[in-house]
Amino acid sequence: METRNPRRWWILIVLCLSSLVLVVDSMALTVAVPAMTADIGASAQDTQWILDSYILVFAGLLLASGSLGDRFGRRKVMLAGLLLFGAASLAATFCTSPGEVIAVRVAMGVGGALIMPSTLSILITVFDGEERGRAMAAWSSVSMLGLVGSPVLGGVLIDHFSWHAIFLINVPVVALAVAAGLTLMPESKGPWSKPDPLGAVLSAAGMTALVWWIIELPQHGAFGGRSGITLAVAVVALGAFVVWENVTSAPMVPLVLFRHRNFSGGSLSLTLVQIGNGGLLLVLTQYLQFVLGYSPVKAGVAFVPLAVAALAGNVLGTTFAARTGNRLLILGGMLVMASSFALLTTVSAGTGFAVPAAALGLLGLGAGLAMPAAVGALMATIPAEKAGVGSALNDTIQQAGTALGIAILGSLLASGFAREMPAGTPEEARHSIAGALAVAQGDSGMVRAAREAFTASMSATFTISAIGVLAAALLAALVMRDSRPEPSATPAQEAELAA
Secondary structure: OOOOOOOOHHHHHHHHHHHHHHHHHHHHOOOHHHHHHHHHOOOOHHHHHHHHHHHHHHHHHHHHHHHHHHHOOOHHHHHHHHHHHHHHHHOOOOOOOHHHHHHHHHHHHHHHHHHHHHHHHOOOOOOOOHHHHHHHHHHHHHHHHHHHHHHHHHHHHHOOOHHHHHHHHHHHHHHHHHHHHHHHHHOOOOOOOOHHHHHHHHHHHHHHHHHHHHHHHHHHHHHHHHHHHHHHHHHHHHHHHHHHHHOOOOOOHHHHHHHHHHHHHHHHHHHHHHHHHOOOHHHHHHHHHOOOOOOOOHHHOOOHHHHHHHHHHHHHHHHHHHHHHHHHHHHHHHHHHHHHHHHHHHOOOOOOOOHHHHHHHHHHHHHHHHHHHHHHHHOOOHHHHHHHHHHHHHHHHHHHHHHHHHHHHHHHHHHHHHHOOOOOOOOOOOOOOOHHHHHOOOOOHHHHHHHHHHHHHHHHHHHHHHHHHHHHHHHHHHHHOOOOOOOOOHHHHHHHHHH
């Protein structure tokens, strides 16, 4: 008898649209920042807050919003998040000052935190183990397409309209997702349990402080300035959260999940991968624009090999998952990803685009094989009644890894660039390649030196990425296990169990 939801593939489209709006907004905004900040008169500090306010709120509220979905209904929470995100996006088109944009980004962060855990938790409750791999691969593919396509879309919108169009494009996507969610998606929730307000407050405070500390690493160092205080708040709040969740009778987050090899191994592996991947777009976008001279739109198009190969990897992974198991797919995919970073370490100022294109293809193929398998193995350990907070825990760990990767790799890139620039170079030209090219004003010697310094520091940065992904592959191979289907019980055993 068919027990699967007959609308499950339509539901998957709704989930993909919901995730896509978050990816497109985040990546398209990075392209819009120069035009937006010039139009509203934003300072460097304002710009930092426009970018960071979203991720601070988003990361801080993920666990609490996942718990809300389990308690009150995942569809309700996701739709509420979509409505808030869409309303804030519409409001952003009327913003005329940095303060207004920051306020809108905070509201969008709250909406995003409500959306993200619900999409993955609904996916794992709607699809059974046999189809979950295909659904996860499709969900990942759409996110990858959004990741690669949104900078191109952003560049086109800014060229033909204004930076406001970056936010306006969210509105019809949100409206479509809400309409489809109301008509197609069933409600799902866990059994009622006591609320855990202290756990919610501690998790929000701890994760916000941790991500804030990571963001400020390149500027203040690990303990300099106010970083030491921020780190202390993060350690105390998260430590108290772990203690409280282990002693309370109704914990918001089932930390017992970390005792499962696939959950702990998958979480740590994905964190290491995200640290390695964190600075990829940041670094390669600068290489394409400042070393190869690409326009923002052309730089976005250059990432197409990554998306195409990721789609191919997803198809291959779905095809072979049943035969090889998740662990072998994760190991093989991560080794391919590590080889792509190793290839990127060979890039120099005169390399051109052929080598980065090949590396992006390898990276997409490896990610398409490894990432859906890792998330699928991890999510399979989470009981259905805790799907929301379990997926939020996975999202939170990966967000922290991404933020840490951007901070570490960005800091390494900046310090390496300053070190590689020739002695006697003006101070303002040692901070970044963009600053050096602005100071050079056509001086071919300084332009060449800046490009060589950037590619040298880029190679060192990608070496760290390769090491991080190799460590993730090793961890996955040693810790994770392939789950075996339980043998069917005989009629005699069923009678015995019933008795």
